[in-house]
Amino acid sequence: MTDATPALIAAVLAVPLGAALLVWLMPSPRAADRLNLIASILTAALALALAVVGLAAAPGVAARGSWFVLDAAGGVFLALIAVVGFASAAMSPFYLRHAGRSWFTARRSHAWYYAAFNLFWVALLALPLAGNLALAWLLIEATTAASALLVAFSGKRSALEAGWKYVVLTTLGLAVALLGIVVLFVAAGPDGSGLGRLDWRALSLHAGLPEQATLVAFMLILVGLASKIGWAPVHNWLPDAHSEAPPPVSAMLSAALLPTVLLIAWRTKLALEPALGQSAVQELFIGFGLVSLAVAIPFLWRSLPWKRLLAYSSLEHMGILALGIGFGTPLAIAGVVVHVAGHGVAKALGFYTAIPLARQDPGTAERAPRGLARASAPTATAMSVSLFSLSGLPPSPLFVSEVMILLGGMDAGLIAVSSVAAVLFALGFLGLAHALLEGLMGERRGPRLRPSRSARAIGVLSGAAVLALLALTVAAYVLPGSDIVAALTGSGT
Amino acid sequence: MSEAAIAVLVLLGFGVMLVRRRSLATLLVAAQAMLLGAAALSLAGDRPTAFSVAAIILLTRAVALPMLLVFTRRRTPEPYLVTPATTVVVRLLVATVVALVAVAAIPPLGLGDPAAEHGSVALLCLGIAIVVMRRPALLQVLGILVAENGVYLLAISVPGGLPSLIELGVLFDLVLVVTVAAAFTHKIHAEVGTGDTDLLRGLRD
Numbered sequence: 001m002t003d004a005t006p007a008l009i010a011a012v013l014a015v016p017l018g019a020a021l022l023v024w025l026m027p028s029p030r031a032a033d034r035l036n037l038i039a040s041i042l043t044a045a046l047a048l049a050l051a052v053v054g055l056a057a058a059p060g061v062a063a064r065g066s067w068f069v070l071d072a073a074g075g076v077f078l079a080l081i082a083v084v085g086f087a088s089a090a091m092s093p094f095y096l097r098h099a100g101r102s103w104f105t106a107r108r109s110h111a112w113y114y115a116a117f118n119l120f121w122v123a124l125l126a127l128p129l130a131g132n133l134a135l136a137w138l139l140i141e142a143t144t145a146a147s148a149l150l151v152a153f154s155g156k157r158s159a160l161e162a163g164w165k166y167v168v169l170t171t172l173g174l175a176v177a178l179l180g181i182v183v184l185f186v187a188a189g190p191d192g193s194g195l196g197r198l199d200w201r202a203l204s205l206h207a208g209l210p211e212q213a214t215l216v217a218f219m220l221i222l223v224g225l226a227s228k229i230g231w232a233p234v235h236n237w238l239p240d241a242h243s244e245a246p247p248p249v250s251a252m253l254s255a256a257l258l259p260t261v262l263l264i265a266w267r268t269k270l271a272l273e274p275a276l277g278q279s280a281v282q283e284l285f286i287g288f289g290l291v292s293l294a295v296a297i298p299f300l301w302r303s304l305p306w307k308r309l310l311a312y313s314s315l316e317h318m319g320i321l322a323l324g325i326g327f328g329t330p331l332a333i334a335g336v337v338v339h340v341a342g343h344g345v346a347k348a349l350g351f352y353t354a355i356p357l358a359r360q361d362p363g364t365a366e367r368a369p370r371g372l373a374r375a376s377a378p379t380a381t382a383m384s385v386s387l388f389s390l391s392g393l394p395p396s397p398l399f400v401s402e403v404m405i406l407l408g409g410m411d412a413g414l415i416a417v418s419s420v421a422a423v424l425f426a427l428g429f430l431g432l433a434h435a436l437l438e439g440l441m442g443e444r445r446g447p448r449l450r451p452s453r454s455a456r457a458i459g460v461l462s463g464a465a466v467l468a469l470l471a472l473t474v475a476a477y478v479l480p481g482s483d484i485v486a487a488l489t490g491s492g493t
Numbered sequence: 494m495s496e497a498a499i500a501v502l503v504l505l506g507f508g509v510m511l512v513r514r515r516s517l518a519t520l521l522v523a524a525q526a527m528l529l530g531a532a533a534l535s536l537a538g539d540r541p542t543a544f545s546v547a548a549i550i551l552l553t554r555a556v557a558l559p560m561l562l563v564f565t566r567r568r569t570p571e572p573y574l575v576t577p578a579t580t581v582v583v584r585l586l587v588a589t590v591v592a593l594v595a596v597a598a599i600p601p602l603g604l605g606d607p608a609a610e611h612g613s614v615a616l617l618c619l620g621i622a623i624v625v626m627r628r629p630a631l632l633q634v635l636g637i638l639v640a641e642n643g644v645y646l647l648a649i650s651v652p653g654g655l656p657s658l659i660e661l662g663v664l665f666d667l668v669l670v671v672t673v674a675a676a677f678t679h680k681i682h683a684e685v686g687t688g689d690t691d692l693l694r695g696l697r698d
Contacts, residue, residue, distance in 0.1 A: 103680065138662040145669035152677065157684050161693035164677050168633055171670050172621055175640045178663065179617060182647050183602045185655060194656035213603035240696045299698060308698070 005053055005063040005070060009129060012046045012078075013122055015039060020118035029110035033093045036114040040089030047082035047125055051075040058483040069131035069200065072487035076337055077128035077263050080344045084255045085121045087461065088248035091352045092117065094454035095246050098359055103155040113153060113246075120146035120252065127260045133198040133221075133271070134181055136264045137174065140228055143257060144170050150249040151241045162244035165237040173227025173234060180220025184272075187213040200271045209275035218272050222284055225265045229258050231288040231322060232295035235315055239299075242311035242351075247358075250307060251351040254314040255344035262318065266325050278328065285326030286417055292319030293424040300431030303368040306357060306383075309435055310350045313390050316428050317343045323421055324405040332408025333488050334480040335401040342389060342397035342472050349458075349465045350386035353379060356455035368435065371444025376451075378459030383439050385462050389469055391432035392425065397472035404476065494532045494650060499612035502528055502646065503592065506619040506639045510588045511581055513574050515631045519562045522638050526554035529642055533649045546657045547649075550664055554645075558638065558671055565675040566631055569682035575629045575689045584626055591622045602647070609650035616643025630678040630688040634671060641667055 019039030026032040054062045054075025063070040092113070102109040123142040130136040144167060152163030181198065187210050188197040196202055203209075223234070230238035242250045269281045296316035300309070317339070324336035356379050357364050372380040389396040402425050409418035479485060505525040509518045530551025537543035577584070595618035596611045604610055620640025624633045648655050648663075682688050 134656075134659045134662070138659075138666055141663075141666040142669065145666070145673045148673050148677070152680070155680065155684070157693065158695050160677065160681050160684055161696055164630070164681065164690065164693060167670065167674055167677060168624055168637065171637050171674075172624060172640055175617060175620070175637070175644055178644050179613065179647060182644065182651065182655065186603050186651055195658055210603060212600060216600055216602060239698065244696070302698070304698065 005050075006065060006068075008046065008050050008053070009063075009065075009068060009070070012043065012050050012125055015043045015046060016118040016122040016125065019043070020115045020122070023118065024111045024115040026111055029096070029107070032110040032114050033096070036089055036092070036118070039118070040086050043121065043125075044082040044086035047078050047085075051079035051082065054078065055484060059486040064131060064201075067131055067135055067195075068129045070129060072484045073263060073267070074128040076340065076484070076488075077260050078125065080341060081121070081124050081128070081256045081260065084251060084344055084348045085124070087348055087352070088251050089117070089121075091251075091355060091454075091457065091461075092246070092248045094355050094457055095248055099154065099246065101155055102153055103149070109153075113150070116146050116149045116153075117249070117252075120150060120249075124252070124256055124260055128263055130264075131199055131201075132195060133184070133200070133203070133264075133268060134195060136267075137178060137181055140225075140261055140264065141171070141174050144174070144228075147249065147253065147257065151245040151253075153246050153249070154244070156244075158240075159244040162237070162240035166241040169234070169237045170228050173224045175224070176227075177221045177224025180217045180222075180224060183213060183220065184217035187217060200267050203271035204274055206275065209272070211275065214272060214275045215280060218268065218276060218281065219284065221268055222265055222288075225261055225268075226288055228261045229265065229318055230292075230315055231318055232292040232315060235292070235295070238315060239308055239311040242314060243305065243307040247307070247351045247354040250310070250354070251348040254310065254351065255348040258314060258318055259321065259340045259344065262321055262325070269325065282326050282328060282412075285322050286414070289319045289322030289324075289326055290417070290420065290424070292316065292322065293421070293428065297424060297427045297431060300428055301434070303435075303438070305366055306364055306369050306439075307351065307354050309368070309432075310347060310386075310390075313350075313432065314347065317347070317390070320402065320405060320421075320425070323417075324401075324408065327405065327409040327412045327414060327418075328489070329408040329411040330485050330489055331411055331480055332405050334476070334482075334485045335404030335408055337479060337484065337488065338397050338404065338472055338476040339401035342401060342469060345465050345468050345472070346386050346389035346396070346398065349382055349461060350390065352461060353382040353386060353458055356452055356458050359452050359454055360450060369439050370442035371440070373440040375444060376455055378455045378462070380440055382458045382462040382465075384436065385465055385469070387432055387436040387439070391429045391436065393429070393433070395470070395473050397469055397476055400473055400476040404480070494536075494609060494646070496608045498528060498532060499608050499646070502642070503612055503615050503619070506616050506623075506642075507585070507588055509632070509635050509639055510584050510619060510623050510626065513577065515566050515571075515629060515635075516563070518632055518635050519559050519566065522635050522642070523555050523559035525639070525642050526559070527551070529645055529649065530555050533645075536649055536654070542657055543654055546660050550645075550660060553664055553668060554638075554642075558668065561671065561675055562631060562634065565678050568679055569631070569688050571629075571687060575687065578628055578691065579626060587626060588619055588622055591618045604647070604650055604652075606650050609646060613643045613647035613650070616640065616646060619643070628689050628691045630674075630681050630690050633690060634674045634678065637674070638671070
């Protein structure tokens with residue numbers, strides 16, 4: 001730990017908080033765009049620096065304070081949130097320029113959008129740093145308030161429906177999780193003082209957690225968090241919120257929020273595993289994983305509007321991550337790390353593609369895109385990179401990570417579960433590969449799409465995403481056996 | 494908290510499930526929060542910090558949030574009461590079954606106070622049932638508050654109480670979420686002409 005780490009943490013959280021206030025005060029939409037872009041560069045740079053500190057300390061802990069912990073897991077997720085947050089901030093002006101009507105007046109819509117965006121971002125950035133289950137819960141609940149306004153930003157009836165479902169269902173889910181936290185607090189007994197009883201480390205080192213109460217608490221917490229992660233069968237808000245939110249916000253929800261809440265479920269698993277034993281917690285994760293995959297796949301086979309298809313793909317990928325965490329072997333955990341990062345890059349790019357797509361071909365909000373290869377080269381490229389990766393075609397890092405998770409499952413002796421998962425992975429692949437072919441080569445009526453600034457921007461972003469995805473594929477080969485994986489299998493918390 | 498008081502809390506939750514008027518339902522939730530707040534104050538006893546936190550929570554849950562919802566109701570006038578999706582008998586039956594099954598299914602939570610544990614679980618499940626079965630947006634917000642009151646009942650029953658930071662943090666989040674939900678209620682009313690969430694069913698696959 002360096003002395004500067006707490007100050008760096010404070011800066012990472014202070015910049016977007018300050019930006020939320022300042023941007024809200026901006027007199028014009030253009031000024032708000034500029035200020036937000038500058039603040040997002042600064043936030044992302046600071047968060048990436050912090051992520052490097054966390055990763056460099058693996059398998060140990062870089063810093064630990066009264067409310068925070070910076071470890072390798074935190075480093076991985078901080079980097080992901082920083083990159084996706086910055087890309088979403090950079091793509092937001094392209095969305096806002098042609099957004100049309102919104103919840104707010106035209107003159108104030110950018111200010112409100114960026115204020116809520118930064119509040120959402122700061123809560124997300126704080127989440128991987130939370131050293132305590134109760135604090136993590138508070139931050140997750142805070143993300144709901146900020147992001148719900150963004151989901152319903154367009155003010156359309158369908159967006160209001162999506163935002164309403166999101167607020168109500170996730171709040172109820174988190175109430176269930178809170179009940180579990182109170183039960184766990186009681187179960188932890190007088191060991192540790194006050195809030196410290198729920199520290200990740202205090203929980204994992206607790207020698208006398210009563211098994212039954214701890215199991216009830218764990219189940220309540222996991223079921224509650226599942227509603228926010230979007231695991232089936234408590235996923236009803238997910239397809240609606242992802243498809244109705246502005247594309248940069250959908251990217252934040254899918255690529256950053258869902259996996260980061262999953263990290264909290266993962267940390268809870270690691271903390272309570274010594275008291276509960278491996279099999280009880282493993283079965284719950286694997287159960288959520290298989291059900292989520294099974295529910296998502298029929299939708300991946302259907303002809304859905306672009307963002308709705310990506311939303312169901314999020315359900316599928318959260319299921320894959322649940323399986324990897326459930327298997328829990330070092331190989332599976334290495335696969336989870338690669339999958340979180342690869343999914344984040346590919347999914348965010350997919351949602352950003354919806355910006356030029358909506359501008360060039362507004363009908364794709366209601367139907368699946370077709371024949372883009374002949375209509376718009378940059379948009380077709382971005383769609384190809386995103387779906388190619390998400391479907392798990394080699395050399396996508398998601399191909400490598402899925403293989404690692406399956407092999408990790410076999411390593412754990414779960415041959416039957418791994419076999420079922422392999423079949424589900426293959427079915428998911430076929431669904432997305434079909435969507436990719438139809439999207440690129442399907443029959444299309446109408447003229448070539450007009451070039452736009454957002455299409456050019458998505459072209460540039462596609463190039464960066466390809467480089468990042470290839471780098472992740474290479475990283476996947478060196479990750480197993482590394483200190484980072486050692487930290488993520490439990491010794492780091 | 495006495496068993497009688499817990500029974501009253503649960504009955505108030507049943508009331509929110511049954512009544513049609515949003516104003517009356519808001520009053521029932523405020524009464525529930527008042528009862529819980531009074532119990533928290535009495536349990537805090539001579540611990541000044543715990544007493545202050547309990548007082549803040551009482552004022553927020555029993556006064557400020559209900560006032561916000563009253564204000565929201567006034568801004569979203571309904572020309573006629575929203576027709577319930579089910580009859581009062583069906584709602585009463587569902588609420589009773591949900592509460593009883595939840596209480597029977599959940600094993601002891603380790604507090605050593607079965608009445609508080611059962612009351613807490615019953616209220617949480619009643620809150621969820623209210624959200625599922627009631628159509629007006631404002632009644633769904635009240636369902637969330639009933640569920641949160643269930644969790645608060647368990648929290649104040651913890652020997653020595655929860656740390657103040659958690660209690661105040663949860664309160665802050667609750668205020669945020671209810672404020673956002675109230676804003677949604679107003680916006681839905683402006684868009685649809687009523688707070689009936691049954692009319693928001695356009696998103697289907």
